[in-house]
Amino acid sequence: MAKHHITATVNGDDVEFLCETEETLLDVLRDTLHLTGSKEGCGSGDCGACSVTLDGRLVCSCLVLGCEIGGRRIETIESMAKGDTLHPLQQKFLEHAALQCGICTPGFLVASKALLERKAAPTETEVRYWLAGNLCRCTGYDKIVSAVLDAAAEMRKG
Amino acid sequence: MSAMIAEHDLSGYVGTRTIRPDGVDKVTGRARFGADFNLPGQLIGRVLRSPHPHARIISIDTSQAEALPGVKAVVTRDDFGDQPSEFIPAGEMMMNYRDVVRNVMAREKALYEGHPVAAVAATSAAIARRALKLIEVQYEVLPHVIDVVEAMRPEAPLLHEDLYTAGVEPKPDKASNIAKRVEITLGDIDAGFKKADVIVEREFKTQPVHQGYIEPHAALASVSEDGSAELWCTTQGHFIVRAHCARLLGMDIARLRVTASEIGGGFGGKTVVYLEPLALALSRKAKRPVKMVMTREEVFKSSGPTSGAVVQVKLGATKDGRFTAAFAELKYQAGAFQGSPVQPGVMCAYAPYDIENVKVIGYDVVSNRPKVAAYRAPGAPISEFAVESVVDELAKKLNIDPIDLRMQNAAHEGTKAAYGPKFGPIGMEETLNAIKKTEHWNAPLRKWQGRGVASGFWFNIGGETCASLTVNEDGTVSLMAGTPDIGGLRASLAMVAADELGIPYDKVRPIIGDTGSLGFTFLTGGSRSAFSGSMAVVEAAKQIKTELCARAAKLWDTKPDQVEFEAGHVRHKDDAAAKFKPMSIADFAKMAGKTGGPIGGYGRINAQGAGPSLGTHLVDLEVDPETGRVTILRYTAAQDAGRAIHPSYVEGQYQGGAAQGIGWALNEEYVYGADGKLQNAGFLDYRMPVASDLPMIDTIVVEVPNPRHPYGVRGVGETPIVPPLAAVANAMESATGIRFTELPMSPPKVLKALKERGLNKV
Numbered sequence: 001m002a003k004h005h006i007t008a009t010v011n012g013d014d015v016e017f018l019c020e021t022e023e024t025l026l027d028v029l030r031d032t033l034h035l036t037g038s039k040e041g042c043g044s045g046d047c048g049a050c051s052v053t054l055d056g057r058l059v060c061s062c063l064v065l066g067c068e069i070g071g072r073r074i075e076t077i078e079s080m081a082k083g084d085t086l087h088p089l090q091q092k093f094l095e096h097a098a099l100q101c102g103i104c105t106p107g108f109l110v111a112s113k114a115l116l117e118r119k120a121a122p123t124e125t126e127v128r129y130w131l132a133g134n135l136c137r138c139t140g141y142d143k144i145v146s147a148v149l150d151a152a153a154e155m156r157k158g
Numbered sequence: 159m160s161a162m163i164a165e166h167d168l169s170g171y172v173g174t175r176t177i178r179p180d181g182v183d184k185v186t187g188r189a190r191f192g193a194d195f196n197l198p199g200q201l202i203g204r205v206l207r208s209p210h211p212h213a214r215i216i217s218i219d220t221s222q223a224e225a226l227p228g229v230k231a232v233v234t235r236d237d238f239g240d241q242p243s244e245f246i247p248a249g250e251m252m253m254n255y256r257d258v259v260r261n262v263m264a265r266e267k268a269l270y271e272g273h274p275v276a277a278v279a280a281t282s283a284a285i286a287r288r289a290l291k292l293i294e295v296q297y298e299v300l301p302h303v304i305d306v307v308e309a310m311r312p313e314a315p316l317l318h319e320d321l322y323t324a325g326v327e328p329k330p331d332k333a334s335n336i337a338k339r340v341e342i343t344l345g346d347i348d349a350g351f352k353k354a355d356v357i358v359e360r361e362f363k364t365q366p367v368h369q370g371y372i373e374p375h376a377a378l379a380s381v382s383e384d385g386s387a388e389l390w391c392t393t394q395g396h397f398i399v400r401a402h403c404a405r406l407l408g409m410d411i412a413r414l415r416v417t418a419s420e421i422g423g424g425f426g427g428k429t430v431v432y433l434e435p436l437a438l439a440l441s442r443k444a445k446r447p448v449k450m451v452m453t454r455e456e457v458f459k460s461s462g463p464t465s466g467a468v469v470q471v472k473l474g475a476t477k478d479g480r481f482t483a484a485f486a487e488l489k490y491q492a493g494a495f496q497g498s499p500v501q502p503g504v505m506c507a508y509a510p511y512d513i514e515n516v517k518v519i520g521y522d523v524v525s526n527r528p529k530v531a532a533y534r535a536p537g538a539p540i541s542e543f544a545v546e547s548v549v550d551e552l553a554k555k556l557n558i559d560p561i562d563l564r565m566q567n568a569a570h571e572g573t574k575a576a577y578g579p580k581f582g583p584i585g586m587e588e589t590l591n592a593i594k595k596t597e598h599w600n601a602p603l604r605k606w607q608g609r610g611v612a613s614g615f616w617f618n619i620g621g622e623t624c625a626s627l628t629v630n631e632d633g634t635v636s637l638m639a640g641t642p643d644i645g646g647l648r649a650s651l652a653m654v655a656a657d658e659l660g661i662p663y664d665k666v667r668p669i670i671g672d673t674g675s676l677g678f679t680f681l682t683g684g685s686r687s688a689f690s691g692s693m694a695v696v697e698a699a700k701q702i703k704t705e706l707c708a709r710a711a712k713l714w715d716t717k718p719d720q721v722e723f724e725a726g727h728v729r730h731k732d733d734a735a736a737k738f739k740p741m742s743i744a745d746f747a748k749m750a751g752k753t754g755g756p757i758g759g760y761g762r763i764n765a766q767g768a769g770p771s772l773g774t775h776l777v778d779l780e781v782d783p784e785t786g787r788v789t790i791l792r793y794t795a796a797q798d799a800g801r802a803i804h805p806s807y808v809e810g811q812y813q814g815g816a817a818q819g820i821g822w823a824l825n826e827e828y829v830y831g832a833d834g835k836l837q838n839a840g841f842l843d844y845r846m847p848v849a850s851d852l853p854m855i856d857t858i859v860v861e862v863p864n865p866r867h868p869y870g871v872r873g874v875g876e877t878p879i880v881p882p883l884a885a886v887a888n889a890m891e892s893a894t895g896i897r898f899t900e901l902p903m904s905p906p907k908v909l910k911a912l913k914e915r916g917l918n919k920v
Contacts, residue, residue: 020284022284030193030194035187036187036190036193036194037186037187037188038187039191039193039372039373039422040193040374040451041372041373041374041422041454041841042454042840042841043453043454044454044840044841044842046454046840046841046842047372047454047841049372076187077186077187078186078187080185080186080187081185081186086182086185086186090182090185090186093181093185094177094178094181094182094185095177096806097175097178097646097804097806097807097809097810099181099184099185100423100644100645100646100807100810100814101371101372101373101420101421101422101423101424101644101645102180102184102185102189102420102422103191103371103372103373103420103422103423104372104422105184105185106185106187109185124854125850127849128849128850128852129849129850131848131849131850132848132849132850132851133848134848134849135370135372135841135846135848136372136849137369137370137371137372137423137425137814137817137818137846138423138645138810138814139810139813139814139817140810140813140814140815140816140817140847140852140855141813141817141847141848141849141852142813142852142854142855143806143809143810143813144849145849145854146854
């Protein structure tokens with residue numbers, strides 16, 4: 001079968017690509033667009049390492065097909081820092097040592113940003129349940145949750 | 159960032175919370191992990207795996223696959239020469255390459271579901287997958303055995319016809335699945351048990367659990383026409399990967415350059431090779447780069463979990479609480495090939511205690527499961543779970559506080575361990591004291607809530623280690639280490655280098671060198687990388703300081719003993735020589751060419767004196783009597799770090815180990831069907847703790863300095879997974895009155911136990 005011709009917006013840039021029907025958005029991001037910040041930990045939507053936003057909604061990019069994103073807007077970890085300035089979440093992850101190996105970090109950051117866009121002052125429990133779809137095997141989540149709460153507080157200060 | 163650095167004063171960076179130098183790359187998605195490397199013209203490699211847990215391979219026909227357009231190479235057992243059965247040192251590990259070559263690619267038999275049988279490289283993943291379907295393998299399916307006790311029976315299906323139990327006299331005349339019997343003895347346990355007023359004897363059972371790193375195994379190999387090769391892979395030890403691959407492929411070690419990618423978790427599971435030799439063999443055949451990445455299902459079915467086990471424990475004490483004798487028998491599953499961590503399990507079982515009479519026996523047993531790999535303090539969590547559960551039961555029987563009972567019997571400096579050595583300073587008593595002093599220990603509990611405490615021991619290791627420091631033209635320093643950085647190593651080593659050389663932390667730029675850049679460096683494991691890496695950095699810095707002093711002496715026309723290195727400068731010792739302005743490293747860097755050439759140091763050491771790290775954990779939990787679900791309410795982990803180089807990453811080790819231990823205790827297990835096939839090879843069904851399963855994990859960093867390390871450092875990475883299993887089980891007993899002896903204490907098991915006792919009503 002012929003490949004699909006797709007145009008979409010990724011991290012604010014117009015992109016155009018061809019993809020097979022069975023290729024996932026994650027495949028397209030990593031293999032076609034060379035945006036390897038989104039990681040594949042499971043390919044089944046269980047680990048959240050491939051988290052991106054699709055028209056502002058948090059999704060596992062391994063559960064979206066590349067041919068579904070025509071005309072839509074994707075944001076990945078690669079667009080989180082603005083110029084030399086890290087997003088407060090990125091900065092707090094560094095300060096709190098909220099990463100050890102770092103493979104899950106892009107997914108956690110994208111998911112946390114989506115949370116704080118919806119809820120400026122989440123409770124610890126709300127952070128924990130929002131991030132329950134992101135697996136981390138190194139940290140025990142303690143410093144990740146602290147970093148998100150701290151970033152939220154800082155962002156509220158403006 | 160500035161707030162963090164402000165903590166630093168003249169006393170140095172060690173002990174402060176710096177920002178890790180590799181951090182920005184990791185929060186921006188820039189860091190390159192195993193699957194993030196690509197080369198022009200690369201092929202995609204895929205593995206055909208056995209669908210049977212045990213089968214003789216009659217024939218493999220690859221001709222149709224090879225004929226498929228886009229397929230560039232196919233490899234099978236025929237592409238790997240056989241290896242003799244002998245144990246060869248690979249760093250501090252002993253490898254039997256006869257087994258390694260068979261685990262990488264099945265030869266006579268497939269020994270577990272997921273055992274590689276063939277591999278293909280094609281121009282796309284889709285073609286590679288199609289090619290796998292065209293490979294015809296004729297199997298003779300054999301009876302299989304999964305359970306460790308069943309595998310030990312004389313009538314059990316035999317995995318290896320030539321495996322005779324080692325360590326028993328006389329040598330057996332029949333092959334069996336018991337690869338090895340080990341034993342350690344101290345004193346006389348029969349006499350010890352006679353002195354006991356109370357004896358507790360129990361049998362425990364644990365299930366295999368997977369390390370659960372989020373990054374699947376990945377490798378990219380490129381072999382050139384002259385036989386030299388490059389390999390990029392995610393590994394805990396690229397020098398070990400080089401050693402294994404060179405051996406399996408018959409290459410000169412110098413011709414294989416291995417670069418470790420950023421590693422997305424390992425916990426012991428990335429200390430062996432799986433895809434790497436296959437990618438090299440395919441690339442050698444195809445003469446093109448070959449990239450291979452495992453799926454999560456492959457990770458579960460074909461890479462090493464740790465052992466499941468059956469453990470018997472018998473512990474005796476006087477009525478005033480002194481342990482008189484301790485016995486244990488450990489049966490550990492090794493998976494399809496020998497080499498379970500039963501030996502360290504045996505050695506660690508009673509190591510936290512000072513007991514006169516100890517005997518521990520262990521069996522290493524093969525069965526039709528994936529070959530186990532190291533998992534964080536390999537073997538110790540299993541045996542210490544059993545022992546720490548019995549210590550808790552003994553405390554109840556004697557009506558002694560469980561911390562006091564541990565304190566009364568704690569190993570300390572001078573204690574002769576049953577496994578051999580006499581301990582130097584160790585922190586068992588200090589961690590017990592630290593936990594006892596917490597508010598947590600005395601906080602009130604409600605109905606269905608319970609509190610448990612348990613301790614844990616791990617040896618830690620040193621070993622062969624290289625690190626280099628190069629002073630650049632502008633006075634900045636490049637640091638190169640040979641152990642992959644799995645969780646803050648570069649930060650720790652840069653801090654030590656900055657303190658040694660008296661320069662700002664951000665002027666040291668650390669990288670992990672490839673195998674061509676440094677001498678053989680053993681892997682990141684045994685909680686050794688910060689311990690021995692920092693020792694190698696200290697050695698490299700010493701060389702630089704000596705060299706700079708010699709250069710200054712020449713410049714100032716004085717004797718080398720008249721100059722000294724202090725706080726980043728070489729100074730003249732003689733006050734009268736005030737005319738000589740102290741020279742900084744940057745000053746020397748500027749004139750390096752005129753004073754003797756490039757400046758650098760190269761630490762090449764075999765690090766000795768790794769001090770054991772002991773920990774004590776405290777947990778509160780609540781049991782839901784209607785569902786059997788257990789919720790962790792509160793957790794405190796205390797552990798001896800010797801000296802914490804970077805406290806945040808030390809705490810992170812405690813927290814992460816606790817979380818893995820909680821998963822092991824409550825939910826994680828390999829579930830096999832009667833057909834010998836794994837039924838839960840995915841993260842949905844293999845249930846690791848998520849953020850909503852856990853509370854904050856409080857940490858107490860105890861520091862009993864290790865006298866054999868220049869900064870007092872002990873390895874900290876592994877001990878944290880040892881105490882949680884028993885701490886949780888002891889808390890379960892406290893909440894329900896039921897002594898759970900089988901892991902995991904998952905809801906169905908807990909509910910059944912509650913029902914049996916009529917307790918399942920709110």
